[in-house]
Amino acid sequence: MPKREDFHRIMLIGSGPIVIGQACEFDYSGTQACKALKEEGYFIILLNSNPATVMTDPELADRTYVEPITIEVVERIFERERPDALLPTMGGQTALNITVELHQKGILQKYGIQLIGASFEAINKAEDREAFKCAMQRIGLVTPESQRIRSRDEAGGAIKLVGFPAIVRPSFTLGGAGGNIAYNQEEFDSFVDWALTISPVGEALIERSLIGWKEFELEVMRDRKDNVVIVCPIENVDAMGIHTGDSITVAPAMTLTDKEYQQMRDAAIRIIREIGVDTGGSNIQFGVDPQTGEQVVIEMNPRVSRSSALASKATGFPIAKIAAKLAVGYTLDEIPNDITQVTKASFEPTIDYVVLKIPRFAFEKFDGANPTLTTHMKSVGETMALGRTFQEALQKAIRSLEIDRCGLVSLWKLDGHMNAHPPQTELVEPIRQAICHPHPDRLWHLADGFRAGLSLEDISTFTHIDPWFLAQIQELVQFEADVASHKNGVIADDSSLVPSRLPYTLIAEAKERGFSDERLGQLLGCSDTALRTWRKTQSEDANQGMVTYARVDTCAAEFEAMTPYLYSTYGQACEAQPTSKKKVVILGGGPNRIGQGIEFDYCCVHAALALRELEVETIMVNCNPETVSTDYDISDRLYFEPLTEEDVLNIIEKERPFGVVVQFGGQTPLKLALPLYRAGVPILGTSPDSIDRAEDRERFSELIIKLGLMQPKNGTARSEKEARDIAHSIGYPVIVRPSYVLGGRAMQIMYDEPTLIQYIETKIRLSPQHPLLIDQYLMDAIEVDVDAISDGDQTIVAGIMQHVENAGIHSGDSACSLPPYSLDALVIQCIQQSTIALAQELQVVGLMNVQFAVQQGTVYVLEVNPRGSRTIPFVSKAIGTPLAKVAMKIMLGKSLSELGISQPETFNHMAVKEAVFPFSKLGSPDVLLGPEMRSTGEVMGIDRDFGWAFAKSQAAAGMALPCEGTILLSVKDRDKPAAADLAYRLRRLGFQLQATSGTATYLREHGCEVTTVNKVKEGRPHIVDHIKNQQVHLVINTIGTALSEEDSAPIRRESLYAGISYFTTMQGAWAAVLGIEATLCHSLTVQTLQEYHPA
């Protein structure tokens, strides 16, 4: 059917900031949708508050609004843009929820906007669990017994119906947020309270638990002619009871017979028809009883999802792109299959490899968070690997995770064992415990279970994991033991040699099973480089065991694949077919994690686009299925591979590129810079030696001294005594961090010696090999982030961002303003000059990020990163220059002047970046910000003045500032004078004030009307009661000591859970006041990026 001409202007809503359960997969789908619809000539209006997305690049849509995703904003955009249609299925739960609200409030109807992709009725039927259950009954399908509740009383009745264990699921939350499994009444009551609180509609479902059943997902597509195809069946390795986002999953489904699979397929088709998703994709989840084969329907998502992104990458079938085309009226048979180019999208992909996804977690950053995996999602990212067999895919996926595990390493020092002799009886019980308990490390404990002598049957009983998967792990463990049995042949103590009687066929088979050289080296007691060198000479002789690349082609080789989307395997034929063009390899960022997310993927995508503009062939290497960078049409060639030295070198040897780019993918490729450089690989841009100069603490200090700059006093302690002495000489408070960790791990502020001693004793290992780094903590300093770009001769300071929070809070977690909102001109000038001096000295070619702290007019350099930073997309969008693209071109020899890039002019607008946090998802006991980064994503607020930009950033982060009501203050002594000014302003704005006794007394003394409230320890009703009862609308709470930190933790936690804005620094509070003032002064306006930056 031809495309629809009854509408022309289409609005798309993105998913907002990256949070647990909603990551960059929606940038991938949204970007595909924008491109697909623009290609068809539609006028695209886009709303997304997340500046780090590719979709918000001004080239992608005709009108790009980086504004909060709220009803008010959407309505304002409707007024301005008058879209004809809204496509609500590309922006995850966020877009779906706001669409439901727009419909319910009659706003869509008011502006005459039709929904395409999914109707309101379909969304409602799929999302409302009761309606869904009825719909399933109508078509003869089974759902788990369940009952909807709106109160604790109703919950009592429901639990009698479903029995324990029971699942408590809040309605309309994303990523199953707030869902839990209750095994007893006490747990049940608390989970019910929590679910009713967190559900935006105050509703939850009590559901029979199917713990231990097998779990499957089908990705279904339907077009307006009612053609339906299943893109891919995905099987969860982890049984029901663990959220699918936290489960290891595999495609294709491994343990279903054709009869069972077709039954499921029939059900899926019936469901998409009954729910009424007319065009586009849906994800449907099933549970299967492993004892009887009984199938039940768990849920359906009437939109693209994390799983659809995974299925797209797993098969080469671009679900979001095709869903967008279907939404405007095309049918599946009219859409070409990009990969074969000769067939159509109307078919079901078949795959001749195994795809495995493993989630990545970040519990180590959240003290006290519960790492047990359950029905609500807790992972922050994921990695995908392709192999010709399950074992190969599993081992590739493990090393893609970047958690310093090169395979199924033993967590119990049992490497190389199988049914350990002598039996490690004392280990059996703890390992059994570890296996029974679902948590991020369970996969490795499974392997140790076999090593210690547990049987496959036992492990299957404990875990409900299908024996087929366990047998694969068992085989790998057995194989490891076979390899390790050759260890004795190693020539004494020399790890540069491989065992003398090592049979090559064994190693060739190991490579087919996906073993890394590093893991084999561990098992054999030799170095990975020695093994690699030996292996290569042997493989040439044996013509076996050489790495080959196969193509992802949607059709199991039935048709030729025209798109080079490749993965490595150890097969007989290589399909890489490298070209002889000038080409550049871009190393991506790997799985999303805290500190390394979508921002780096954005940079990699821009690098690829820049290379395309320069007509250089681009080769992308990455292993994160959620990303835009791993979309096969972003680069000329895509290698879906782990980012380890071995895997990357294999690609480089095959492709022989002109250069490799390590600047854009964050720490992952940067860590590879030196090893690759040593292996003779040309690294583009800033030299690895300059990178080292910036990263090595001693060389960095020399640099600072040479340039006559300032840095905070610091020292390196190798013992507790040394630590105490250094801290004493610097003066408390100090910032400490172990030298052996990255990304601010275990970085903390120490206010006094007892806390330092406690930290050393409980949190870290301190030894001469593992020293502790101690820095002066610059109290009340303002932190400033700078992104600069340099071509080696000229340096441009692209963006100076003033942090809203004090120095000491990780830059990724702090709100910041571009341009600075309160720095004086001299300081800015000093920062600019220092940045230029650093860039010139380090001979930066490309991007550089510098962090400064300003204390009473003095500028200190905190750190320099000669690479693309997290803030590059934010700065690019704030100033209207695509910095990553420019940097890529510079690395290929262009100069800034050639590219027409000059120092940005002053703007008529302000942009504020705010971070969002996963505290509520992880049940984190405290939400206080510190030097260790804990945010998962960010939003941008942009407006003419700082106040509105800040207010927008808060609204976009889901914590809108109040414009009336009660404000609670509880501040440390040093902040009291400032608090008095602030209180005065707030009173004038019409707010009521509450304060804890000390603060209240001070405020009253300074003429401010305030009510005193009890601290938690002072009896009830206390401060937390007021927060829980929603009697408070904003909380300002600063703390100065470890004790007050602990005391005030419940205030912050409860504010967060109750959705009340809270500020833990005076700077933040001041920004809030400016924001409130602005919103009270003039009303909301929205403007597109295209208007902010006219071409």
Place this chain on the structure above:
Amino acid sequence: MMSSFQPAILALSDGTIFRGRALGYYGEATGEVVFNTAMTGYQEILTDPSYYGQMVVMTCPHIGNYGIAEDDAESRRAWAGGFILKEATKQPSNWRATHSLHDYLIEHRIVGIEGIDTRALTRHLRDHGSQNGIISHLESDPAVLVEKAKLVPPIIDRDLVSDVTCPEPYYWKEGTGTWTIEPQTFASPIKPRASAYQIAVVDFGVKQNILRLLVDAGCDVTVVPATTSAENIRAMNPDGIVLSNGPGDPQGVRHAVPEIQKLIGWRPILGICLGHQILGIALNLQTYKLPFGHHGANHPVMDLRTQKVEITSQNHNFAVGASEDCIRTDGTPVTLSTPFGPFQITHASLNDDCIEGMTGVDVPVLSFQYHPEASPGPHDSSYLFHQFTQLMDTTHAM
């Protein structure tokens, strides 16, 4: 581990060699090597008589995962001449499994090979066409095996049906039971009928799911040998006749052609796969061999009248020929002229425009190149059995 396995070789007649590990029955086997891209249903494939004379490469890398279950057989035995895999599962896992794949292959004397780069082999077959080959667990000299592969008789013009057809007529009573397939696509309401349709199924190598779906559709099914004369079929006085699927080249089954010609127009006929091709010959149409055939469970077929697409199960090396311009001309279905009046092309492959279905304009004939009975594969086309019963209804009414 690999070392404990017996080595085995697959040699193709063009001299290509693949080394792997022995699987299944110990020995040597020859046949035409074809690849199948279905991700589930290896047992159905092994037991499909259409694979007689062929050695099947499964492109899906793990085969045998869920073992072998009694309900999943498509005939009384396994027919594939050889089984070529990337990796066979040793310990199956499924609540219905009674055997492992390996044991089943031994029991049914099927020679297999695993540890093969099946993707490289599939690409080779795709680029060079399907060809004869040999799997050997015995001979270690590839040159000897290539010579043997060259001696394997070509599939063209061979009658393989006589080896797979039933020796005597028999009744079939069993429906799909627990595995009921409800037609969900294009379904028109199924009218209950007072008495069952009497159906004669001519067995060229019939898959049992055809019989089961006929039973589900309200038929009394009698299966007759491929050599049954038109006279004998007329004597049975059936309401309809099914020409079943089966192995090999339709030209090898010429003996059935005159018999079919005598039945066209007499009672409604449903042709499936080889049955469709033989019907084509009976209609004076050409048949030809495809370069590497269609074998899989993901083949899109368009109903040219409704322009809707079904995902179908397919398994054919030959096809009924027609000039290229016969396909999809904007809603006006193309008709072929035959001695029995015009035949409309109703279905075509979306992948390569191959004819996938046709129907008589003046005579009650429905004919499909693909497998509406699925097994393995999607159930999108099961409605065709009901279309056939409707055809019998309307023919009766006439």
